[in-house]
Amino acid sequence: MGRIVSSKAMGLMLSLVAGLASDDLCGAAPSKATEAVADFGLPQVKFINEQIRQSWVDNQIAPSGMASDGEWCRRLFLDVLGRVPSVKEMRDFVADKDPQKRARLVDRILNDDEYTEEFARNWTTLWTNILIGRNGGNEQRSLTSRSGLQKYLRDSLARNKPYDVMVRELITATGSTTPGSDGFNGAVNFLVMKVNEEKGTLATAETAKIFLGLQVQCTQCHNHPFNDWKQQKFWEMNAFFRQTRALRRYVEGSREIDSAELVDEDFSGEGSDPAEAEIYYELRNGLVKSAYPVFVDGTEIPRSGYVSEVRRREVLGDLVTRSAYLEKAVVNRLWAHFLGYGFTKPIDDLGTHNPVTHPALLEYLGTELRTNSFNLKELMRWIVLSQPYGLSSRTLESNVKDDPQLGETPKFSRFYLRQMRAEELYESLLVATEAHKTRGSYEEQEKSKNDWLRQFVIAFGNDEGTETTTFNGTIPQALMMFNGELIKKATSLEKGSFLHRVAADSSVKPPDKINYMFMSGLGRLPNKSEFNAANLLVQRRGGDAAAALQDIWWAVLNSNEFILNH
Amino acid sequence: MLNAIPRGMSRRHFLSHLAGASAMTIPALTFGHSLRVHAADLKKRRKSAILLWMSGGPSTMDIWDLKPGASTGGEFQPIGTTGDLQICEHMPKTAQVMDKLAVIRSMSTREADHNRGRYYMHTGYVPNPNIEHPSYGAVIAHETMNQRPDLEIPPFISVGGGSEGPGFLGMAWAPFVVSSTGQVRNLEMGLDDKRLLDRMSALDMIENNFIGEKRGSSADDHKKILKKTLDLMTSKQMEAFKVTKEPAAVQEAYGNDGFGRGCLMARRLVEAGVPFVEVDFGGWDNHANIFPTLKNQKLPIMDRAISSLVSDLDERGLLQDTAIIWMGEFSRTPRINGTTGRDHWARSWSVVVGGAGMNGGIAVGKTNEDGTSVETEPYTSQDVMASICKALGISLETTFTSRSGRPMKIAAGGKVIKELFA
Numbered sequence: 001m002g003r004i005v006s007s008k009a010m011g012l013m014l015s016l017v018a019g020l021a022s023d024d025l026c027g028a029a030p031s032k033a034t035e036a037v038a039d040f041g042l043p044q045v046k047f048i049n050e051q052i053r054q055s056w057v058d059n060q061i062a063p064s065g066m067a068s069d070g071e072w073c074r075r076l077f078l079d080v081l082g083r084v085p086s087v088k089e090m091r092d093f094v095a096d097k098d099p100q101k102r103a104r105l106v107d108r109i110l111n112d113d114e115y116t117e118e119f120a121r122n123w124t125t126l127w128t129n130i131l132i133g134r135n136g137g138n139e140q141r142s143l144t145s146r147s148g149l150q151k152y153l154r155d156s157l158a159r160n161k162p163y164d165v166m167v168r169e170l171i172t173a174t175g176s177t178t179p180g181s182d183g184f185n186g187a188v189n190f191l192v193m194k195v196n197e198e199k200g201t202l203a204t205a206e207t208a209k210i211f212l213g214l215q216v217q218c219t220q221c222h223n224h225p226f227n228d229w230k231q232q233k234f235w236e237m238n239a240f241f242r243q244t245r246a247l248r249r250y251v252e253g254s255r256e257i258d259s260a261e262l263v264d265e266d267f268s269g270e271g272s273d274p275a276e277a278e279i280y281y282e283l284r285n286g287l288v289k290s291a292y293p294v295f296v297d298g299t300e301i302p303r304s305g306y307v308s309e310v311r312r313r314e315v316l317g318d319l320v321t322r323s324a325y326l327e328k329a330v331v332n333r334l335w336a337h338f339l340g341y342g343f344t345k346p347i348d349d350l351g352t353h354n355p356v357t358h359p360a361l362l363e364y365l366g367t368e369l370r371t372n373s374f375n376l377k378e379l380m381r382w383i384v385l386s387q388p389y390g391l392s393s394r395t396l397e398s399n400v401k402d403d404p405q406l407g408e409t410p411k412f413s414r415f416y417l418r419q420m421r422a423e424e425l426y427e428s429l430l431v432a433t434e435a436h437k438t439r440g441s442y443e444e445q446e447k448s449k450n451d452w453l454r455q456f457v458i459a460f461g462n463d464e465g466t467e468t469t470t471f472n473g474t475i476p477q478a479l480m481m482f483n484g485e486l487i488k489k490a491t492s493l494e495k496g497s498f499l500h501r502v503a504a505d506s507s508v509k510p511p512d513k514i515n516y517m518f519m520s521g522l523g524r525l526p527n528k529s530e531f532n533a534a535n536l537l538v539q540r541r542g543g544d545a546a547a548a549l550q551d552i553w554w555a556v557l558n559s560n561e562f563i564l565n566h
Numbered sequence: 567m568l569n570a571i572p573r574g575m576s577r578r579h580f581l582s583h584l585a586g587a588s589a590m591t592i593p594a595l596t597f598g599h600s601l602r603v604h605a606a607d608l609k610k611r612r613k614s615a616i617l618l619w620m621s622g623g624p625s626t627m628d629i630w631d632l633k634p635g636a637s638t639g640g641e642f643q644p645i646g647t648t649g650d651l652q653i654c655e656h657m658p659k660t661a662q663v664m665d666k667l668a669v670i671r672s673m674s675t676r677e678a679d680h681n682r683g684r685y686y687m688h689t690g691y692v693p694n695p696n697i698e699h700p701s702y703g704a705v706i707a708h709e710t711m712n713q714r715p716d717l718e719i720p721p722f723i724s725v726g727g728g729s730e731g732p733g734f735l736g737m738a739w740a741p742f743v744v745s746s747t748g749q750v751r752n753l754e755m756g757l758d759d760k761r762l763l764d765r766m767s768a769l770d771m772i773e774n775n776f777i778g779e780k781r782g783s784s785a786d787d788h789k790k791i792l793k794k795t796l797d798l799m800t801s802k803q804m805e806a807f808k809v810t811k812e813p814a815a816v817q818e819a820y821g822n823d824g825f826g827r828g829c830l831m832a833r834r835l836v837e838a839g840v841p842f843v844e845v846d847f848g849g850w851d852n853h854a855n856i857f858p859t860l861k862n863q864k865l866p867i868m869d870r871a872i873s874s875l876v877s878d879l880d881e882r883g884l885l886q887d888t889a890i891i892w893m894g895e896f897s898r899t900p901r902i903n904g905t906t907g908r909d910h911w912a913r914s915w916s917v918v919v920g921g922a923g924m925n926g927g928i929a930v931g932k933t934n935e936d937g938t939s940v941e942t943e944p945y946t947s948q949d950v951m952a953s954i955c956k957a958l959g960i961s962l963e964t965t966f967t968s969r970s971g972r973p974m975k976i977a978a979g980g981k982v983i984k985e986l987f988a
Contacts, residue, residue, distance in 0.1 A: 198853055217679060286901060345695035354695070393781040405783055407697040407734075407970040417784040455751065458728040458743060461621035461848010462680045468728040473787065474740045475720060478795035479752040533771050540764055551761070555768035560788035561776040 040103045044368050044382035051361040052388050052412050062398035064391045064414035069094050071392065071566060072102065074523040076384055078420065078565050079338050080109050082122030083427035086434070087519045106384055110377045120158040124150050125423050126337070127157075130210060131170070131190045135457045135467050138450075143192045143246055143260035145177040150446065152186025163330055163374040167211050168317040178259035181249070188262035192246045193465075195262070199279070200241035202464060208237060211320055213329035213350035214296065217464070235281045235291035240316040242279060243267040243307060264313060267305035277305025295319040325350060327366035331379065335365075338383045340416035341404050357409045388412035393566040417564045422456055422471040423449070425563065429490045432520045432557075433498035452486065481558050491554050493546050499553060503546035510538070510545060514552060521556035612713040613887050613922060613958040614836045615706055617844040618829070618872065620894035621727060622851035623683065625908050626916035627900060627937040628860055629654045630669045631929075636936040638900035641857040649927025656865040659873035665927040666876050666885065667920035668986055672931025674944035675896060678910040680851075683895030688730035690948040690978035697968055701730035702951055703842040704739040705976060709960045710841040717839045718801035720794060725828040727846025734968040737787040738794065741844065746824040748807035748831055753799055766796065783969075806838035807831060816878070821870040829871040833878055836888055850894055854905035879921065889922035889957050891950065900937040914940045917950055922957035924986040948980025956982045 039046040056063055067075070073093045077085040085093070093105055109115045128136070128150055137146030156166050175185030177192055194203035205217040219234040243264045251258045269277030271290070278290040292303045293312055299319060302310045320326060328350055336342030343362045344354050356362055365379065372378045383389055393415040395403075402411040410416070420428065426449055430436040439445045456471040470476040481487055493499050502513055514534045518526045526534065538548040556562060625640075630653055633639040644652035647664035660667075677683040677692065686692055689699040700708075707721035714721075720742035722732075732739035744750055755762055769792070777785045798804065809817065809830045820826040828845035835843045847868065852859050872892070879885040897915030898908030914933045920926050931942040955962055955977055964976040 282901075282903070395780045395782065403782065403969075405969060407968060407972070409696070417782040419784070459848075460680070460684070460728065461846065462851040463622070463853060464680055464851075466680060470728075470743050472740075473737050473784070473791060475742050475791060475795050475798060476751065478791050479750070479799070482795060482799070483752040483755045527775065530768075530771055530775065533768050537764060537768060551765050551768060554765055555772060558769050558792070559772040559776065560785045561772060564776075564781075564784055564788065566781055 038099075040100070040385050042382060042385065044365070044378075045385050047364055048361065048382060048386040048388070051358060051364075052386070055358060055411055056399075056413055059402075059411055061402050061411060061413050062396065063387075064394055064396055064399060066387075066390050067392045067415060069101075070523045072390055073105070075389075075415070075565055076105065076109070078424055078428070080122070080380065080384070081115060081118045081427075082125065082421075082424050083118070083431045083436075084521075085523065086431050087516065090519065090523050102390075103385060106381055110381060116158055120154045122423075122427075123157045124153040127153050130333075132193070133465055133467055134453065134469060135459055136193070136465070137189070138454060138457075139459075141257060143177060143248065143257065144189050145179070145186070145259065146189070146450065147443065147446065148177045148179050148184070148186040149189035150186070151179050152189070155186075160375065160377055163369075163376050164321040164326065165374070167326065168321050171207060171211070171320060172311075172313045172317040174262050174264060176249075176259050176261050181259040183261065185262075188260075191241075191244065192260050192262050195241055195244045196246050197463065200238060200244065203241045203244070204234065204238040205464075207241075207316075207320070208296070209348050211329060212296070212323060212325035213332060213344075213348050214325065215349045215351060231281070231283070232289065232291060233294070233296065235279060235289075236294035237296065239277075239279050239291055239293035240295075240312045242277070243305065243312050264307050264311055266307055267312075269305050274305040276303045278303070295323075296325075297323065324366065327369045327374070328362055330376070331362060331365045331369060334376065334379055335362075335383060338380070338389055339410070339412055340418045341410040341412075389415070391415050393417055415566065417566055419473055420563055420565060422453055422469065424565075425471075426452060426486070429486060429557070433490050435498065455480075478558075481563070487554070487557060490557065491550050493550055499546065499549055503549050513545070513549060517549060517552050517556055521553070521562050522559070611887075612839065612841070613710055613889075614841050614843070614884075615702075615889040615891065615922070615954060615958060616829075616832045616836065616875070617703065617842070618890065618892040619727060619729070619844050619846045620850050620892065621684075621846055621848035623680070623894045623896045623898060623910060624850035624864070625852065625856060625860070625898035627897070627933075628856070629657065629865070630916040630918060631671045631933055631937065633900075633933075633935065633937045636900075638902065638936045638938070640902065642861070647927075651927070651929040654865065656861050657869045659869045660876075663873050663876040663880075666880060667890070667918055667926050668924060668928045668930055670917045670919065670930045670945055670950065670983060671933055672940040672942045672944055673897075673915045673917050673946070673950075674940050675912040675915075675946055678896050678912045680895060680910075683910075683912065685730060687893060687895050687947045689733070690946075690951050690980060697970070697972070698731065698733040699974070700733035700735040700739065700966075701741070702954070703729055703741055703844055704732040704735050705966075706842045706954070706958065706960070708735055708739055709955075709964065709976075710958065714839045714841065717803070717841075718797045719803045719806070719835075719838070719840065720798065721840060722842045722844075723835055723840055724844040725831055725846065726824055727844065727848065729844045729846075734966070734974075736783070736790070738790040744807060744831075746828040746831065746845075748809050748827070750798075750804065750807060753804070755799070766792075803838050806834045806840070809834065816874075819870070820874040820878075821867055823867050823871075825867050826871045826874075829875040830878075833875060833882075833884070836879075836884060837882070852898065852907050853903070853909055854907040856898070856902075856907045876920065885921045887922060889924065889954050890918075890920045891954060892918035893950070914938060917945075919950065919953065919986065922954075924953070924957050925988065928985060930983060930985045945983055946980060948978040949983055950980070951977040952980035953983045953986050956987065 039049055070090060073085055073090055077083060093101065098104065132144055132149060137144035169187045170190045173185050173187035175183045175188050177189050178184065191203050194206055201220055208214040208216045216234050219231050245263055245265055247261045247263060249258045249261060250256060266274060267277045268274040270280045271278045278292055280288050280290055282288055294300050301315050304310050332342045332344060332347050332350065336347045343356045343358050344350060369379050391414050395414060399413040402408060402413045404410045404416060456469045458468050458470060460466045491499060502516060514531060515525050518524060534552050537551050538545055541547040627633055628640050628642055632642060632644040632654060634643055643655045645655045645661055647653055647661040649664035651664065651669060653661055653664060675686065677686045682693055688701040691699040703722040711721055722739060722741045724741035724743045726746040728743055729741040773789045777789065809827050812830060817830065820830040825845065825847040832843040832845050849864060879888055896910055896912040899911040903909055914937060931940060931945065933939065934941050952962055962976060966974045968974055
């Protein structure tokens, strides 16, 4: 990795850092809580601010001050693009005196061509993990093509396809899983591993959970005591998937799977009449009942199993995209993405048994999203320009009790700390070491990243493919940050590396090099004690400034301040 | 690579640098175990537990509580054991150590969803959106740490699976997750210890500045993990992960597979002083073709590993201080479904325990003729935990305070299963 930057260019960048006052970047004095907060002329931002402020009043808490420009800029880049800002991006933003600069930066990273690819990459990663898990497609003999799904998502997200259109495509897709194969349609990878086994129960549960925020998996076997969804409804929903099959295609002359094709075929039902294609399920007491396709809101569709008469998934696509749960589920998901907590916990359970912390706001944002043609970038704009997203993460006496980690429901009176995802760390290191411009082809990049990410995934041994990650703030993660290949590379002193270029630039004064390390990693200048410690390290390395820079850079990357989105 | 000590470094050497350390501040991060207690009597008293976690939910009526002749009975026959009970014919080696294990046959729980069941059986609580409960591993590690002041590696280790988290006890009690190969990645920094110390000093300073800004407990948790990581990197106890140091015959007896190696590692870790080890064995979600899967794949592996673990612990004098728990998130329907499988079932099932002074060779409680209900006093996750606490000498009066100030009784108020201690 490594882009060769002329020492002149590097020197220029460093001197620009040196020109900044530290208050601009650290925001040591948060602005007053009483300060009027802009709504940027957007009614949606205004509504969010009013609703959230009302909940502060109701709960007798006062919010933290606003985050400094530097803090806000860093979190915006992490949450929208999945990486920290470069030194130049940070500097440009902080130096800008325009009072509308936050709105302008949001506009730029959402809509400017220079960020289209990164935006699509980040949201492709996020949606891939939601749709097929962190491990989907990596299992032995999996039919899922992870890269196939990612190709579909990347194309869709780069064009900012409306969310309802994307959901409809994922639910109704037919075609082949793997890029380059005949009839390729990457969208089939959402369902291809979920339809064959166990009568498509996984397809049923995951479609309801991901797109509608309805948790139905428990009701497969019995009526659930805490859920108003009944067993009958599960199987009625399941009936929509029963025409669908995943067919394996083998590499010629071998048993190796080349790709799979998702198709809809006539379903004769489990009774005897395909024109009334019913399915059977068992109650706990052993009695058998029948079910036909009926949507969650009670909408019945024709019972025929013949594809020429009813394509059940097509109808399901219509019903899902018309359901009000669709917008609520995605609003809740994105709110949780940006603010750390959703309006419900877990975020994908919107059933009536589960209380919503800010019901009016969820309802409103959902309606606005639908009115705005399911343009998720607009939803993102409203959220990131809102007051709660702009608050400092520093706790005050007045809001110390607003702590979801204590089991309180979130009031969003400060920005809650949260750890970068593994993917964000990976991309951030590339940017922080200025290696992101020369990365090889997109496919190669994604493959190296995928290989690296796999070390953290742990699959639970059940048929639902549930999994967890060891990139969760525990020791394996710390060991990786201390000693892993990725960090060794990021802190390398080899010729052409980031540190080598900084160290070798004789036109830059040593103090500015220390500043540059802090700017690159933390988006701020070092304070006095940190600066002195860095100087001491130079002495301790016997005057080997490069080695000392390496130690500083290692410490910066390993710090809580670096890994925690704040 | 599995080198316990970073190249060119020993723990003693590393710590010695602290004495003459630097003009820089000595980082709090390195003040780990500078005060060692080497009390032999402490070592003698230390109690441990090994949880054999059967992810997916194994059919206990095909393993521990057979119903030959019943319509639900399935294909397997029971065999006699060294204890006063019968188990499955495909567990012949385990049958030889059943005098040391007890089968609780009257488990009755309510959670038949994987995630909810996994949470409940690991914590004694049903999932609650407002609080995260600590898993049993975190609780037992927390309660028995004072018995092992010289432990340098994490007190809660999960082999081959993720277990459940530390909940409100905080990240410092999270399970340390390793694969069953015992490989711990990224142990080596490849730098001399003087340099490592300098780096830690600089890091400590940035950490403390950020913590001082009062942005929430995650900042502080991060630092605690750094310290544990440094302890681990410089510890000789990391040797315990190396199952390949065992004689070939021992490795073979446990089985050359993930679960076998995990059980062997558990014994080594307990020997090294780790209070709680969880070994994950998945693949029990047998909705289809259950009988050949159990007979040909799952049971031979389990039989070998469990029987070896029990006799090995016993021969080394460790069994009297080590509790063994075998369980999954639930069991499977007595009714055999259309694809010759069994589905999720929590109403009547079995958990196996042993060691740490608990009675072996017995079946506790019983199920009805076809296994669809329990006929004696039903037991729960909390009751199993309460019994394990009693066996380990942990007071059932122990109460935790969740971060929100809510008092939480250990084992969630479960009751001791008295047959295990008569």
